[in-house]
Amino acid sequence: MSKNDLIKDLGPIAQRTMADVVEKELREYLKKKSFKPGDALPSENELAEALGVSRNVVREALSRLRMLGMIETKKRRGMILSTPDILGSFERVLDPLIIDDSTLQDIFELRLTLEMGLADILYLRKTKKDIEELEAIAKSQDPRGKGQAFRINNEIAFHGKIYQMTGNETLLRFQNMLLPIFGYVISLEKVPQIGKVSHIDLVNILKNGSKEEFRQGMLEHLKPHFNRLKK
Amino acid sequence: MSKNDLIKDLGPIAQRTMADVVEKELREYLKKKSFKPGDALPSENELAEALGVSRNVVREALSRLRMLGMIETKKRRGMILSTPDILGSFERVLDPLIIDDSTLQDIFELRLTLEMGLADILYLRKTKKDIEELEAIAKSQDPRGKGQAFRINNEIAFHGKIYQMTGNETLLRFQNMLLPIFGYVISLEKVPQIGKVSHIDLVNILKNGSKEEFRQGMLEHLKPHFNRLKK
DNA sequence: ACATTTGATATGTACTACATAAATACAATA
């Protein structure tokens, strides 16, 4: 039996450190006690004693929760529970360089999916003012091209504006975080492909067209990217 | 001048601890050195000395990176860089109870957006076998209802299967993580609303209908949720 | 050549010590 087979069957034993255990323990503790944001937590010493570990270990666990924004600490005042920024932790990890190819591809598709699903909420919330701003962005795009950098920035501005028009702050931030990865995957292609439907076309649809037309237009706009997908 | 005005003008000073700084420093270090997964890192002592902080602080920072899956540590062997599970950290924070209402609403909309955007990739990858499995799930739903719990589980199974059919592992996991929040927001409503298009209808469209028909069907299916959205 | 022992090394954990910030109480002053 080869070593690889063994690894596959057994796998490495995930040896958890005390910090891992304490982190989990604390998380469950917070949940069980149903603390609300702003509530005070026991002191580090109390936690250490209660858990039977050194204050060191407790601090490592707390450091993690602090990074996630689940708790805030103030000197003397102690620690208080707070509402985490759910995308904050995401942001830290989202670097094309450290993510494996398969996941990169998945995220690429995730963004395409979002883009295609936006129409309904977009049509619910779009305002005249927003459309005008979007139009300004679309028109600032010189058809003869001002170089690669400008084109990419314009692309980002346009699609970013669309997300912003949904009025969904989380969605906007999320897509902003996905951008580097999207850009990275695209950059792997040699020849930049451009869809038949331009930004200006999309703006015009937004002005006069229906949701379905917009969705169809977006699909055409993103066609080169969809064509890239593997079956 | 009122206290609130003062807070608005000045705001609290965000005091960063050494662990915060070191975490950032290490992250940039890893990036700059362009380490690849598997590469060995300097020891804790070396890092502490180089940064001019105690090993304690370094460990708190490393503990965070370890939680994110960016590094793995083995005794004596030292630390190695690894590819983080991008959704892992997300999972930790995604609890309806600790997320503020506005973000909950955003995530609710995010899932609706995904659902509406799935059609293209779904039609690219769907197989006959998958559709049969989906049909089995849809048919297991007794129209007279077997109680709330069953209905919810069936709902989850059906939509989960659709995500799985896209062949996008990240997307599937992502939606699984969004489920509790989706469920939570729905549970706030008194009367459960059901769309005109049923699961079985959707399966039939998948069998014979076009992408656009599917999207329209999904919209009808999710209509009650869309109606809930605020303009 | 192979098995065993030994030593060195990096992480994991514990403990101590002290600086620092902040809340509280209390005294002092206008």
Next chain:
DNA sequence: TATTGTATTTATGTAGTACATATCAAATGT
């Protein structure tokens, strides 16, 4: 009385030491 200054206490932030443990590598023995 209200504000300001001072002292005390307390919890976090940081440093440092010590040691257990696992593991790699080299030395040793058969």
